[in-house]
Amino acid sequence: MQAGRARTGEHFATAVSALETDYWEHLCSALGHDSEKWPQLGAAASRADRSGSFFNNATVTRPLGDSALGPALDQIDKYFTIGDNRRREFSINSYWPDLDLTGHGYRIRDRLPVMLRPAAGRPPESPEALIIRCVDDADGVAAFEKVFIESFSLAEYRPHRRGILFDQRIVRDPKCKFWVGWENGHPVACVTAFVAHGYVGVFNTAVLPSARRKGYGAAMTWCATFADPALPAVLQATVEGESLYRSMGYSTVGTFTSWHRRRRSPGALLSRAARVLGPVRRGLFRDTRGPFI
Numbered sequence: 001m002q003a004g005r006a007r008t009g010e011h012f013a014t015a016v017s018a019l020e021t022d023y024w025e026h027l028c029s030a031l032g033h034d035s036e037k038w039p040q041l042g043a044a045a046s047r048a049d050r051s052g053s054f055f056n057n058a059t060v061t062r063p064l065g066d067s068a069l070g071p072a073l074d075q076i077d078k079y080f081t082i083g084d085n086r087r088r089e090f091s092i093n094s095y096w097p098d099l100d101l102t103g104h105g106y107r108i109r110d111r112l113p114v115m116l117r118p119a120a121g122r123p124p125e126s127p128e129a130l131i132i133r134c135v136d137d138a139d140g141v142a143a144f145e146k147v148f149i150e151s152f153s154l155a156e157y158r159p160h161r162r163g164i165l166f167d168q169r170i171v172r173d174p175k176c177k178f179w180v181g182w183e184n185g186h187p188v189a190c191v192t193a194f195v196a197h198g199y200v201g202v203f204n205t206a207v208l209p210s211a212r213r214k215g216y217g218a219a220m221t222w223c224a225t226f227a228d229p230a231l232p233a234v235l236q237a238t239v240e241g242e243s244l245y246r247s248m249g250y251s252t253v254g255t256f257t258s259w260h261r262r263r264r265s266p267g268a269l270l271s272r273a274a275r276v277l278g279p280v281r282r283g284l285f286r287d288t289r290g291p292f293i
Contacts, residue, residue, distance in 0.1 A: 010063070013095040013254060015197045016114065016234055017061045020093065023194040023201060026176050028055060030169040036079065037061075041072040045079050047088060052156040054165065056080065056090040057258075063096050073104055092259040099257065106259040112236045114254035115245050119232050123222035127215045130189070132223055135178035138168040143180045143187035151190075151206035179223050181207075181216055191220035193227035200227045202235035218244055 021037065021044040028035040028046045033055055035046035045058035058076045080088045091109060092101065102108075126132055135144050142162045149157045149165065157164050171178060175196060181189030188211035192203040202224040207216045225233040225248070236256045237245050 012116075014062060015199060016201070016254075017059055017095050019194065019197045019199055019201045019234070020095075021059045021061060022196045023176070023203065024055070024057065024059070026173055026194065027166075027170060030172065031167065038072070038075055041075050042068060043072045043076060045076055045090075047080060047090070052154075052165075053089045054154070054157070056088050058090065058092045060092065060094040060096060060099060064099065069099075069104075073101075090260075094257050094259070095254055097255045097257070101259045104261075106261045108257060109260040110256070110258040112238065112256045112258075113242055113252040114256050115235055115237050115242070115250040116253045117225060117233045117245075117248065117250040119230055121249065123226050126219040126222075129183055129214070130216050130219055131182040132179050132219065133182065135171055135180055137171075140180060141166050141168050141171060141178070143182075144178050144190045147180065147187050147190040147208060148204055148206050151208055177224075177227055179220060181220055183211055183216075189216045189220045191224045193224035193233075195228050195231065198231060200225065200231050200233040202233055205235075205241075217241070218248065221245070221248065 024046040025035045025037075025044075027033070028048070031048075033046060033048040035044070037044040039061070042062040042064050043058055043060055046055050048055035058079070060072070064072055076090075076092065077087070080090045082088060092106065095114065133140065135141055145162070145164070145166045146160045148154075149160050154165075170176065175194060177193045179191050180187050189207040191205045194201040194203060202221060205217060205221050205224070207220070221235075221244075227233075233250075235245065235250070237250075237252075242252075
């Protein structure tokens with residue numbers, strides 16, 4: 001494929017699946033978490049033992065027919081089993097629209113358009129009040145982490161504590177770049193770009209509620225989109241963001257589906273009952289790894 005020319009159909013799904021798999025592998029490797037690839041089964045997965053459920057996900061890396069689906073799901077299930085038949089909470093992500101896991105006990109958590117922008121043009125100027133800085137030290141990572149957690153209301157990581165999700169190790173690989181947008185000396189926006197398999201993957205676009213509707217989300221997305229100007233960029237759009245990305249030259253080329261099955265041991269069920277009967281707790285876990293999700 002020539003640089004800047006996007007592959008479509010099955011080849012595109014294969015490439016972006018590989019990109020996403022490598023992105024999670026990069027984060028987990030940098031932070032000392034676990035990740036595995038099973039090319040013979042058409043799947044890969046990552047997990048973190050002590051960092052909540054954000055890193056716990058599997059990715060389908062090729063089309064899985066009926067005969068191949070069972071072994072892949074068995075391996076994924078085994079991977080997330082802790083012991084005594086207890087299992088971590090996790091998601092299975094797929095760029096293959098024909099994959100249906102409803103008969104296997106999963107439900108759809110997210111179904112999002114996958115959008116692609118060819119390598120062309122130049123980014124516009126950012127809003128004057130927004131200062132965008134590339135993250136290269138521990139303070140920058142802490143600012144990125146805080147904006148990300150607060151923007152997506154990640155309840156299991158709140159209140160934010162420095163290093164609860166990321167640390168400086170994530171910025172050591174030049175293929176993965178992080179930016180923070182600053183307004184009046186305060187971090188208000190963030191975005192990530194991961195370059196692999198002929199694409200720029202745009203992840204984690206987030207703006208604090210107090211700083212929205214000022215053009216900051218678009219500015220951050222432009223920054224990641226041109227992480228490598230010679231390559232096309234790909235992301236997963238929310239319903240709210242799809243029209244914005246279209247105005248930036250992105251077009252819908254596929255679908256991303258995140259499947260979820262919450263597993264509980266009897267002890268976990270009793271624990272949940274105690275929480276329900278006790279004081280009400282604010283917030284629920286949300287899967288928020290995108291866009292590029």
